[in-house]
Amino acid sequence: MEYWENRYAVMAPEKVVGDMRWDEDVYACEQEKFAARMRPCLKRHLSVLDYGCGIGRWTFFLSEDGRGYVGYDPVPRAIEIAEDLNPRELFTTDRELCDNADLGWTCTVLQHLCDSQVIDALSFLREKCERLILVENVSQHNDRDYIYFRTIAQYVMLMRAAGWIWGQDFIHVFGNEAHGVIFGEKK
Numbered sequence: 001m002e003y004w005e006n007r008y009a010v011m012a013p014e015k016v017v018g019d020m021r022w023d024e025d026v027y028a029c030e031q032e033k034f035a036a037r038m039r040p041c042l043k044r045h046l047s048v049l050d051y052g053c054g055i056g057r058w059t060f061f062l063s064e065d066g067r068g069y070v071g072y073d074p075v076p077r078a079i080e081i082a083e084d085l086n087p088r089e090l091f092t093t094d095r096e097l098c099d100n101a102d103l104g105w106t107c108t109v110l111q112h113l114c115d116s117q118v119i120d121a122l123s124f125l126r127e128k129c130e131r132l133i134l135v136e137n138v139s140q141h142n143d144r145d146y147i148y149f150r151t152i153a154q155y156v157m158l159m160r161a162a163g164w165i166w167g168q169d170f171i172h173v174f175g176n177e178a179h180g181v182i183f184g185e186k187k
Helices: 004-009 024-042 075-086 116-129 152-161
Strands: 045-052 068-072 090-092 101-107 131-138 164-174 177-186
Touching: 004 075, 024 090, 024 164, 024 177, 045 116, 075 090, 101 116, 116 131, 131 152, 131 164, 152 164, 152 177
Parallel strands: 045 068, 045 101, 068 090, 101 131
Antiparallel strands: 131 177, 164 177
């Protein structure tokens, strides 16, 4: 948590995307390509709980078409920035204030958590949501002390441990990184 608090204090709101190596313009272009690919997956959902929303970089996409949106992040500075950037949406640092939603969404968040924390996050999402979309970098190695890269199979095992049934998955190349996109439903 301290890592993220420091990062938002130093970098936000100008630059808080992924790795500090990312260029903001390149990220925005890659993000739009990914959003275009994911839009059909969201059409049937009326509401989304964005777990680990950060500054709300995915809010525009997740709240399209009048879809209900709640963004959760434990870092207060991230939520402050998200509220400034997306004043019409609801953001919170309190998991208890998260409403139930059709869809739980988490994007490059779980890679920063150890296995027990991932199971906790996925269990929380299972309590609140009917379906799940997980997006995580699956192309790198555990080369830092705050990132735990896992394979899609490892994420599926963690999902099962939290009570989710794996639905399908695919790989999306995002810049120079491969991201696993994994769909789940409640058992």
